[in-house]
Amino acid sequence: MTNTVTWARVKSPWVLHFNSGACNGCDIEIVALLTPKYDVERFGVKLEPSPRHADVLLVTGAVTKQCEERLKRVYDQMPQPKFVVAIGACACSGGVFAGCYNVAGGVDKVIPVTAYIPGCPPRPEAIMDGVVKLLNALNPPKPKKQPKGEKKAEPLKNEAESEASKAETVPVPEVKPVVEEAKVVAKQ
Amino acid sequence: MPNSNVNIISVIESKLKDKVQIQPGQLGTAAIATTNGLHREVIQTLLDADEKTAITSITGLDLGANLGLLYHIRTSNAFVTIRAEVPRESPKIQTITDIMPGAVFHELEVADLFGIVFEGHPSPGHFVLSDNWPEGVYPLRKDVNPYDVKLNPSKDVITQPSDGKQVKIVLGPQHPALLEPEKFVVTVDGETVTRVDPRVGYVHRGIEKATESRTFLQDVYLVERICGICNSIHACSFVETVEKILKIEVPQRAKYLRVIALELNRLHSHLLTLGHAGLEIGYETLFQYFWRDREPIMDLIELTSGNRVYSSLMTVGGVRRDIKEEDIPKIKATLTDLRKKLPFYRQVYEDEPSLKMRMKNVGVLKREDAIKLSVVGPVARGSGYDIDVRKDEPYEAYGEIPFKEIVYTQGDTWARMNVRMDEVEESINIIEYAIDNLPPGPFRVKAPRVVPAGEAVNRVEAPRGELFYYVKSNGTAMPERVKVRTPTYANIPAFLKTAIGESIADVPSNFVSLDPCFSCTDR
Numbered sequence: 001m002t003n004t005v006t007w008a009r010v011k012s013p014w015v016l017h018f019n020s021g022a023c024n025g026c027d028i029e030i031v032a033l034l035t036p037k038y039d040v041e042r043f044g045v046k047l048e049p050s051p052r053h054a055d056v057l058l059v060t061g062a063v064t065k066q067c068e069e070r071l072k073r074v075y076d077q078m079p080q081p082k083f084v085v086a087i088g089a090c091a092c093s094g095g096v097f098a099g100c101y102n103v104a105g106g107v108d109k110v111i112p113v114t115a116y117i118p119g120c121p122p123r124p125e126a127i128m129d130g131v132v133k134l135l136n137a138l139n140p141p142k143p144k145k146q147p148k149g150e151k152k153a154e155p156l157k158n159e160a161e162s163e164a165s166k167a168e169t170v171p172v173p174e175v176k177p178v179v180e181e182a183k184v185v186a187k188q
Numbered sequence: 189m190p191n192s193n194v195n196i197i198s199v200i201e202s203k204l205k206d207k208v209q210i211q212p213g214q215l216g217t218a219a220i221a222t223t224n225g226l227h228r229e230v231i232q233t234l235l236d237a238d239e240k241t242a243i244t245s246i247t248g249l250d251l252g253a254n255l256g257l258l259y260h261i262r263t264s265n266a267f268v269t270i271r272a273e274v275p276r277e278s279p280k281i282q283t284i285t286d287i288m289p290g291a292v293f294h295e296l297e298v299a300d301l302f303g304i305v306f307e308g309h310p311s312p313g314h315f316v317l318s319d320n321w322p323e324g325v326y327p328l329r330k331d332v333n334p335y336d337v338k339l340n341p342s343k344d345v346i347t348q349p350s351d352g353k354q355v356k357i358v359l360g361p362q363h364p365a366l367l368e369p370e371k372f373v374v375t376v377d378g379e380t381v382t383r384v385d386p387r388v389g390y391v392h393r394g395i396e397k398a399t400e401s402r403t404f405l406q407d408v409y410l411v412e413r414i415c416g417i418c419n420s421i422h423a424c425s426f427v428e429t430v431e432k433i434l435k436i437e438v439p440q441r442a443k444y445l446r447v448i449a450l451e452l453n454r455l456h457s458h459l460l461t462l463g464h465a466g467l468e469i470g471y472e473t474l475f476q477y478f479w480r481d482r483e484p485i486m487d488l489i490e491l492t493s494g495n496r497v498y499s500s501l502m503t504v505g506g507v508r509r510d511i512k513e514e515d516i517p518k519i520k521a522t523l524t525d526l527r528k529k530l531p532f533y534r535q536v537y538e539d540e541p542s543l544k545m546r547m548k549n550v551g552v553l554k555r556e557d558a559i560k561l562s563v564v565g566p567v568a569r570g571s572g573y574d575i576d577v578r579k580d581e582p583y584e585a586y587g588e589i590p591f592k593e594i595v596y597t598q599g600d601t602w603a604r605m606n607v608r609m610d611e612v613e614e615s616i617n618i619i620e621y622a623i624d625n626l627p628p629g630p631f632r633v634k635a636p637r638v639v640p641a642g643e644a645v646n647r648v649e650a651p652r653g654e655l656f657y658y659v660k661s662n663g664t665a666m667p668e669r670v671k672v673r674t675p676t677y678a679n680i681p682a683f684l685k686t687a688i689g690e691s692i693a694d695v696p697s698n699f700v701s702l703d704p705c706f707s708c709t710d711r
Contacts, residue, residue, distance in 0.1 A: 019368050021391050023707045025416025025497045027367050028460065032486075035479035051362070065339050066318040066390050067369055070361050096413055100394040101327045101337045102317075121416065121497050 009055055010135050012044035016054035016078070020071045020107065021097075022061025025121040026088040030058060038124045043132060051077040056131070059113075062090040062097040063104045075111045083114040083134060087127060092116045196266045199237045200230060215645045215658075216260070216267030227259055227272045231284055240264040240575070242562035243284075244647070245673035246294040247658050248302035250330045255279050255302055260645065260656065260673075267581070269645065274304060283308040290562025290681060294673075301328040301396075316389045316710065327397055353377060357692065361390050368706040379691050384684050392710040399670040404430055404639055407667065408503060414672060415708040416497060417460065420453040421650040423502035426670070428583060429659040430504050432644035436635055440627040442506035443585040447622050449493065449501045450584070450648075451615040455526075456485045457651035458608040458615070461703045462533070465605055468696040469546040474536060481529055484522045491515055506632030516623055523616045530613055537606060547602035551686040551698030554599055561681040565653020566611070567702055570604035572597035577649040589621050601701040608703075638665050650675050652703050674708035 019027050033040045034047060048054045051074045063071055075084070086107040089095035093106040107113050117130040197218050201210060208230060209221040220230055234241045241263045249256030251273065259270040274281050283306040285292050295306045296315035303326035306312070314321060320340040325332060354377045361369035369390040375383035395414055399407045412423040424446055431438060438446075463478030486496050492511055493499035501507050511519075536543060553563070558571040568575050576593045578586040594610040596603035641663040648655050653675030662668040679702045687695055 017367075018362055019391070021369075021393055023413050023416040023419075024368065024705060025413070025419070028416060029497065031367070032479065032483070035476055035483070037480065037483045049363075061391070062393065064391060064393055065337075066392065067361065070369065070390075074362055096410055097393045097395070097398070099335070100398045101332070101335075102392050102394045120413075123496060 006138060010138050012046070013055045013131075013135060014046050014048040014053055015056040015058050015131070016048050016051050016074070017058045017060070018071060018074050020059055020061045020067045020091070020110075021064035021103065022088065022090060026060035026091070029121045029124050029127060030060065030087065033124050033127060038128060040128055040131070043128075043135070045131065051075075052079065054078055055082065056134070057082065057084045058087055058131075059084060059091050059107045059111075060087045062094045062100075063107055063110050065102050065104050068104050068110055071107070071110050084111055085115045085117060085130060085134060086113045087117050087130075088122060089118050089120045092118050095120065194237050194265075196234060196237060196263050196268060200233055203233050204230060215258070215269035215643065218266070219269045219271060221271045223272075225282055227257075227270050228282060228284055228287065230270050231259065231261065232287055234261055234263060234268065235287060238263040240559060240573075242559055243288050243291045243294060244562070244654065244678075245656050245658075245671065246291065246298050247669075247671040248298040248304060248328060249660070249669055250302070250328065252276075255304055255329075257281065257298065257304065258658065259284070260658070262575075262647075262654075265580075267645070267647065279304040280307055282306070285309060288562070289560055290678070293677060293680065297677075300326075302326050303329070314389070316392050318389060327394060354382060359695075360387075368704075370706050374687070374692065374695060376692050379693070381687050381690055381692055381695065384687050386680055386684065388680070388706060389710055391707045395711045396670055396672065399667055401666065403637065403665045404504065404661075404667060405637060407670065409500060411670070411672065412498060412500065412502075414674070414711055415705055417457050417705060418453055418650045418652065418655075418708070419497070420449045420499050420501060421648055421655055422672075423500070424450060424584075425646050425648045425650075425655055425657045426659070427502045427504045428648070429644045429646040429657045430639060430661075431635070432646060433639055433642040433659065433661050434504070434635060436505060436633060438506050438584075439630045439633060440585075441510075441629045442631045444622045444626050445507045445511060445631055446502065447585045447589065448511070448619055449489075449499055449507070451619045451622075452485060452489050452492070453499075454651045455612060455615045455619075456482055456489065457703075458612050459485065461651075461700070462605060462608055462612075465547075465601075465697070465700050466543075468700040469543065471540075471543060471546075474543075478533070481526060484525065488519055488522055491518065503632070503635075505635035506630070508632070510631045511623075511626070519623060520620065523619060527613065527616050530609070533609060537602070537609065544602065546694075546697050547605065547701075548600060550601045550694045551683075551690065551701060552598070552600045553682050553686050555597070557685060558599070558682065561685060562678055563653075563682045564678045565650070565675050565703075566604050566607040567653065567679050567682050569594060570596045570607045570701075571599035575654065577647045577654050581647060583646075583648055585622065588625075589618055591618050591621075601697055604701040638663070639667070652676055652705060652708070653679065672711055674705070674711070676702065676705045676709045679704070680709070 017030055086092050090097055091107045097103045115130055115134045117127055119126055207226055211219040244260040244262050247258040253276055254273040255276055257272045261268045295309055298304050300314055300316045354375050357374045360371040371387040373385040374381055408423050411426045412419045414422050459478050459482040463475040466474030489499055490496045493501045553571045555572045558568050558573040574595045579593050591614050594607050596607055639661040641661055643660040646657045655675055656673040658671040659667055660669040683699055683702055687698055
């Protein structure tokens, strides 16, 4: 049963986009992903308007104090298991807006983040790469195929800081090393 | 009789000579210093003298013992700034919303950020800041430390109208039709909209305050990030304002290169909106087509600036990169391709019955309302209100480049989208002309990092309309105050006006025709 669920999830992840205070740069790149040149729907990725049907939450922008609660609420409404992808420098850390009076910080200050895609804004290819890597991590290749000693699990940077993460049962251990790779690739 | 050729300054001189102090050439055509309550009289004089008098912005200033107010008023041939001051202990001033309805949101913003009370304002309350903002903290005053601001616990209560007949529908902050988090509470009676309550500020980051703690050079990249769509125009307007204070002239080649960057920005922004409008009326194929054709423009932005979205091309004193000779054929070929596709889109707008049903006679804004509400850009031009800063007050190389000002008179959603469609073609013409007539020479002059004390205003035509900047320097490397008034902020009143009385189903199509950009609006 679990295998079937994982198979279904990897083949057809429904993503929800939430702008928590972005400048529109990353948001437009996410919309561009759906259009003919990039067309993420060929990976089964579908933009879903309701949090209740979504598997992956794509968050763009530094979290403003006014949006903070709303972001938490949207996250809480999503069914388990759920994954959060922080898209863009602002979502990763607050970016240029860190320290502004109405900015709470990066997304990981509010909800646990599974993958970070830096860039201002990240190119559509980088976003695609990040999401596909996240999906691959959900369905990792058999252990014998992996080279030994290369992938080492370590706790996510901000997992301990985030209160919400304590209550979560997101299967992160497989995801982490891949996230590191996503970062490197996306920077190019 | 209102006359558009009137010399505003001489009118004010003849009527209010003894009461106000006129400083020609400062902050636009002239700055007019007023004392207690006279700002209303000056504005009334301007309104009587010129039918196209409208408000661009109100800037708040922290002057120490006093709080300053700058009313920026545009007329058909002038741009006037009216100065007023109120004491810090009891910052009260009379509202101007009764004589100038377009000022409603501008006054709310100054009240929120500076704590100035506008006596007689029809709907006082928080607008930019959240409802649970701590009382008595006015973030743009100099004595507020941004790190100390803590919000009160929030109460999110929606009360239904009491008569039981009407229903409130809440759009947002997270809503599929809105890419950005904003809340609109629409009250409907049956299917007819009777009231719209906007609640912006979800994307308010406090960029105006942040500019005060960064250098002028860093600010170029910060203000660019006010908006991810019309980013070049923000950076361009900011550097132009700083150049005005520095009194440096940009080389001719830089002016043309800036025009190319700005028009590429306009192209991609208009194509985006035209597509988005298709999505909102349920015509998804049109959305996909427009966005397919937008991608080559993004490639051109990348080709000319090195970045796909944030071109980061503008800098004080010119531009940072020149156009490569070998890239010019590619740019021209891409633009020719796009031009060939335009007749198809025109035909869709002219002939497609479903599109016409969703757009024709939807959200009609009359010309007099457009002027009264002080709307800008394609929204104004779709209603026959011909303002285009590129024509009215040419900046950069726009004075030398021939192009048409697009004006439609119907005032509906269809007209507003067609203004954009025609402007796509004009933008292609402008870029081609600029490339063909690119002057030789340097593309950048050295500019000092420390800006002498002074202040300046600047207006440019962003894809969504007139964009206004005010910069005040105190003689250091960091600005004392930067004020930005973005086009969408001026256009929201148009939506509130036109949505009422129409069907709830027409709200998205009407709304998207304003080309709303809330990261701009909130800053």
